[in-house]
Every structure is written in structure tokens, then in C-alpha cells.
Amino acid sequence: MSIMVPSTTPALITSGHQALDSALHQLGQAADQLGLDDGLRTMLATPRRSMTVSVPVRREDGRLDVVQGFHVQHNVSRGPAKGGLRFHPGADVHETTALAMWMTWKCALAGIPYGGAEGGVAVDPARLTDRELERLTRRYVNEILPLIGPEKDIPVADVGTDERTMTWVRDAYNLNTGYPVSGEPMAPDGSSGRADATARGVRIAVLAALGRAPAGTTVAVQGFGKVGAPLAQFLAEAGCKVVAVSDATGAVHSGGGLDIARLRAWTAESGGVAGYRHADALARDDLFELDVDVLIPAALEGAITEANAPRVRARLVVEGANGPVTPQADEILHAGGTTVVPDILANAGEVIVSHLEWVQSLQPCSWSPGEVELKLSDLMRGAFSEVTSLAADRGLTLRQAAHVIAVGRVAEAHQVRGLCH
Ligand code: NAD
Numbered sequence: 001m002s003i004m005v006p007s008t009t010p011a012l013i014t015s016g017h018q019a020l021d022s023a024l025h026q027l028g029q030a031a032d033q034l035g036l037d038d039g040l041r042t043m044l045a046t047p048r049r050s051m052t053v054s055v056p057v058r059r060e061d062g063r064l065d066v067v068q069g070f071h072v073q074h075n076v077s078r079g080p081a082k083g084g085l086r087f088h089p090g091a092d093v094h095e096t097t098a099l100a101m102w103m104t105w106k107c108a109l110a111g112i113p114y115g116g117a118e119g120g121v122a123v124d125p126a127r128l129t130d131r132e133l134e135r136l137t138r139r140y141v142n143e144i145l146p147l148i149g150p151e152k153d154i155p156v157a158d159v160g161t162d163e164r165t166m167t168w169v170r171d172a173y174n175l176n177t178g179y180p181v182s183g184e185p186m187a188p189d190g191s192s193g194r195a196d197a198t199a200r201g202v203r204i205a206v207l208a209a210l211g212r213a214p215a216g217t218t219v220a221v222q223g224f225g226k227v228g229a230p231l232a233q234f235l236a237e238a239g240c241k242v243v244a245v246s247d248a249t250g251a252v253h254s255g256g257g258l259d260i261a262r263l264r265a266w267t268a269e270s271g272g273v274a275g276y277r278h279a280d281a282l283a284r285d286d287l288f289e290l291d292v293d294v295l296i297p298a299a300l301e302g303a304i305t306e307a308n309a310p311r312v313r314a315r316l317v318v319e320g321a322n323g324p325v326t327p328q329a330d331e332i333l334h335a336g337g338t339t340v341v342p343d344i345l346a347n348a349g350e351v352i353v354s355h356l357e358w359v360q361s362l363q364p365c366s367w368s369p370g371e372v373e374l375k376l377s378d379l380m381r382g383a384f385s386e387v388t389s390l391a392a393d394r395g396l397t398l399r400q401a402a403h404v405i406a407v408g409r410v411a412e413a414h415q416v417r418g419l420c421h
Contacts, residue, residue, distance in 0.1 A: 016095030018326065019301040023098040025327045030403035033394075040411055047097050048115075049073040053143035055121065057136045060129055067136065068092075069121040071144040073153060074100035076115035077413040078108060080151060082351055083117030084158025085169065088300075091120030095301070099158075102322050103351070105406035106344040109383050112355040117153050119144065125160045134168050141172035148173065156354060157226065159300065163195065194353045197376065199230035201349020202320045204380040206235060206294060209316055209341050215239040218292040220314070222246050223299030224263075224273055227320045227347065231298060233260045240294070244287050247299070250274035251282040253290070288312055297324035304329045312338060319343040334397055342399035344406060345387055352379050 024045055031041045053069045070093050073081040083103045086096075096118045104116030121140055125133055147153055157166050173179065207214055217240045221232045224247040232242045241257035249272025252258065258279055266276045274281070288295065288304060289311040297303040298320030304312065309329035317333060318341040319325060325333065325340055333340055356372055367375070383402075391401035 016090065016092035016098070019098035019323050020094040022301070022323055022327055023101045026399065026403050027101070027407060029400055030407040033396075033400070033404045034408050034411060036407075036411055040414060043414065044075070044407065044410065047072045047074045047100060048076055049147060050093065050097065051144055051147060052093055053140065055136060055140045055143060057128070057132055057139065059132060067121055067123045069119070069140045069143060070096040071119045071147050072096045072100040072117060073147060074116040074118075075104040075410055076152075077410055077417060078104075079113035079115055081117035081153040082107060082114040082354065083119065083153075083155065085119040085121075085155045085161050085165065086158040087121050087123050087125045087160035087165070089122060089124045090300075091122045096120040098301070099322055102344055104410060105403060106348045107351055108409040109344050109387070109402055109406040110348045110352050110355075110379055111383070111409075112352060112379075114351065114355065117155075118158070119155055123160075133165070137165055137168040138172040141169050142176060145173070145176055149177070150179065154354070154358075156350060159225070162226065194350065194357060195226075196230045196234075197353035198227045198320070198347050198350040199234055200373070201352065201376060201380050202227065202231050202296065202298070202318060202346050203234040203238065204349070204377055205341050205346040205384060206240075206296070206316075206318050207238065208381060208384045209318060209339065210294070213239070216241060217294060218243050219294045219296065220244040220287050220290050220292045221320070222287055222295075222297045222303055222324075223321060224267060225298070228296070228298035229260075229264050229267070231296065231320060232258070233264065236260045243292060244282060244290055245273060246282070246284045246287045247273050251284045251287045252276050252279040253282040253287075254279040290314075294318060296320050300324070302326055304333070306332060309333055310336070312336075314338060317341070318346050320347055322347065330397065330399060340397065340399060342402050345383055345398065345402045348380065348383070349376060352376050 027045055050072045055067050055069045057065045059065055083100055099118035100116045103118060107114040155169055210217060219235050219240045219242045221228045224245050232245055236242050242260060243255060243257060244251060244253040252273050263276055267273055288308050291313045294316045295314035296318050300321060301323035303324040305326045306328040309332035312333060316339050322343045330340060353376055356375055360366055386405060387398055387402045390405060391398050
């Protein structure tokens with residue numbers, strides 16, 4: 001038996017410590033604003049439950065590898081836990097905790113009754129066959145089974161996972177528990193429009209933050225995955241000029257605006273933006289320094305740091321990814337007059353639409369895509385206006401204001417419900 005040491009593609013490695021430091025820094029600032037006592041601060045800074053598991057995977061050649069998996073429930077004081085499942089070589093317990101914490105604040109800010117969770121497996125899915133990936137997913141679910149379930153913790157796709165992964169998760173859960181497949185909230189097909197919901201939500205945040213007609217607005221998007229690719233397309237359809245996008249393989253640029261549908265077709269075929277012939281190639285990280293109106297990091301944490309923040313020229317940064325701007329970079333961007341729309345506000349679309357799905361399954365009722373879009377838009381715009389008003393009243397950045405509102409709501413739930421929550 002061998003312990004699988006995940007492959008380390010340097011570009012894809014994130015530092016879990018850095019993500020958790022950022023999350024704790026943001027929490028600390030909000031707690032200061034809210035005047036929270038030490039006990040409550042400590043409760044909010046520590047996850048309610050955290051599990052590290054060893055996941056054996058039988059490889060096609062008969063070898064047995066073991067990878068590490070994590071599942072963290074940060075907070076459940078406002079409702080059942082909700083969070084992504086990430087397959088990435090850099091996943092660790094610190095990163096998983098940070099992502100779970102951000103999810104708690106995201107749900108509270110959007111006003112939906114969920115707590116925050118996250119799962120992670122330290123593996124590069126591109127290096128496993130489909131069968132290995134399925135075995136790994138099912139075994140991981142077996143290991144974390146006591147924590148998850150339709151009424152207590154509902155995983156959704158995140159980096160390195162997709163709807164196929166989530167179908168394996170649901171099926172493994174169902175097989176292990178006997179929980180019925182049909183008519184349950186973790187339904188395989190889901191509500192109208194969940195797949196692109198995060199991107200649709202980020203588009204709403206971008207347009208709200210622009211505060212003017214989008215025609216001609218230049219945009220650069222880092223990350224061309226489940227969030228970045230549909231987002232680039234939606235922004236182009238709204239009239240923006242998406243001049244550059246990047247992914248792990250490289251970056252492409254076209255001053256006249258990229259043909260996003262064509263670029264998506266290319267990446268589906270070739271596995272990445274590199275080699276796309278209808279635009280200029282760009283060094284991947286030069287994307288951050290382009291002279292564009294809007295910069296959207298939609299890849300991983302820690303993309304904009306104190307090292308590259310001074311060279312960011314966009315006046316608006318909208319966080320499609322979780323934690324892409326470090327606290328040091330935040331200060332530099334703020335001092336330089338760049339507004340950052342924070343992750344917990346900008347990328348809440350998926351969790352909002354998941355909640356709408358849950359409501360439909362409980363009632364039961366079925367809303368049209370138009371009705372779902374309208375509700376998503378109302379919730380996102382409502383949260384946006386609460387955050388911008390508080391920021392203006394108290395002289396806070398949008399991130400600080402968003403955290404004050406969200407942390408305040410969770411703290412209040414603890415105070416109302418007592419120590420057991
Ligand atoms: P994904 O795995 O579908 O896509 C990630 C993309 O980032 C890929 O295109 C990858 O090539 C690219 N990438 C990785 N390293 C890069 C680098 N150094 N430079 C440029 N590009 C790089 O993941 P996703 O679901 O699109 O998630 C992206 C981010 O959005 C993550 O932070 C995730 O937590 C966050 N998020 C996702 C959702 C969702 O619904 N999927 C919801 C909320 C937040």
C-alpha cells in the first residue's frame with residue numbers, strides 16, 4: 001500500500017493556511033465592529049465539526065493509494081450546513097475550514113437559512129480515470145457519512161468536481177442510508193438553472209457595482225471553469241467586452257473582445273485556453289495587470305496578493321472565486337481607489353438557487369427559470385444594497401460591511417438560541 005503524494009503543479013497549489021488566515025482576519029475585523037466578546041469570537045472562529053479521513057483508492061493497475069479527505073461544518077446556528085466539495089491537490093483542513101467559514105457568512109448575508117460547510121479531497125482529478133474517480137468519491141462519502149444528509153448537510157460542486165461527481169455523492173449516500181432517491185431534496189436534476197447560478201449571480205453583482213449601462217465595459221476573467229466560463233459569456237451577452245481570460249493552461253487576449261462561445265468550444269475540445277488561435281496568447285498572470293474596467297478572479301484563493309495588487313489597473317474587482325484577494329492586497333487596492341465586491345456577496349448565486357430548489361421540493365411546487373432568475377436577482381440586489389449602504393454609513397469597504405452584516409446575523413442566532421447552538 002502506498003500513501004499517494006498528490007502531484008504538485010505549482011500553479012494549482014494554494015496555501016490553506018493563507019486562506020484561513022484571510023478568513024480569520026476578516027472575522028476579526030467584523031467582530032471588532034460588532035463588539036463581540038471573546039467567547040463568541042472563539043466560537044465563530046472555530047468549526048463546529050471537522051473530520052479528516054483517509055480515503056483508499058484502488059487504481060486501475062491494482063495499486064492501492066490513500067488520499068486525505070476533509071469535511072468541515074463551520075456553523076449550523078442558522079440552519080443545516082451547505083457547502084462545496086473540492087477535489088484539488090492543495091486541499092487541506094485549513095483551506096476547507098476557510099471555505100466552510102466563508103459559506104456561513106455567504107448564507108447569512110443572502111438571508112437564507114443555511115450554515116456553512118465544505119468538503120475537500122487532496123487529489124488532482126485530472127490524474128485519475130473516471131472509474132478511479134467514482135471509487136474515490138463513493139469511498140469518501142462512506143467516510144464522511146455521519147456528517148452529511150439532505151436535512152443536515154448538502155454538498156454541491158466546487159473546484160475539480162461537477163454534477164457527475166455530485167450524482168455519485170447522492171447515490172453513495174442513498175445506497176448507504178436507504179434514503180429514497182426520488183422526491184428528496186438532493187434530487188439529481190435539480191431546479192431550473194442551478195448549473196450556471198453562481199455565474200448568473202456574479203453577473204448581477206458586476207452590473208450592480210458598475211451602476212451604469214455595461215455596453216463597452218472591458219472585462220478580464222481569471223479562471224475559465226464552472227464559474228468563469230459562463231460568466232464571461234453572460235457578461236459578453238450583456239454588452240461587456242471580455243478582452244482576456246485565463247485558466248491553468250494559459251491566458252488569451254483580444255482588444256476587440258473575445259468570442260466566448262468559440263473559446264468555450266475550444267477549451268471543451270483541447271482542455272484549456274492555451275493554443276486558441278483567434279486571440280493573442282498572454283502570460284497567465286499578466287491578466288491581472290491589464291488596463292480593463294473590471295477584473296474578475298474566478299479561479300482559486302490568493303490570486304491577488306501584495307505582490308501583484310499594486311499593478312492592478314481595474315477600478316472594480318468582483319470576486320467570482322472564494323478568497324482570491326488577500327487582506328494585504330485588499331488594503332492596497334482600497335488605497336489605490338479600486339472597489340472590491342467580496343466573494344460572500346458576489347458568488348452567492350449557487351447557494352441561493354440551491355435554497356430556492358429546497359423550498360420548491362418542500363412545498364412542493366415548481367418555478368419557471370424566469371421566476372428563479374427573478375428571485376435570485378432580488379436576493380442578490382437586496383444584499384448588495386444592504387452592504388453598500390452600511391459601507392457608506394460607516395466608512396467601511398464592501399468586504400468589511402458584508403462581514404459585519406453576516407457575522408452579526410450568525411452571532412445573533414447564537415445569542416438567541418443559546419450555547420448549544
Ligand atoms: P472549476 O474547477 O470549474 O474551474 C477552476 C478554473 O480555474 C479552471 O478553469 C482552472 O483551469 C482555473 N485555474 C486554476 N488555477 C489557475 C491559475 N493559476 N490561473 C488561472 N486560472 C486557473 O472551479 P469553479 O467551480 O469554477 O470554481 C472557481 C472558484 O469559484 C473557486 O474559488 C470556487 O470555490 C468558487 N465558487 C464556485 C462555485 C460553483 O458553483 N462552482 C460557487 C461559489 C464559489
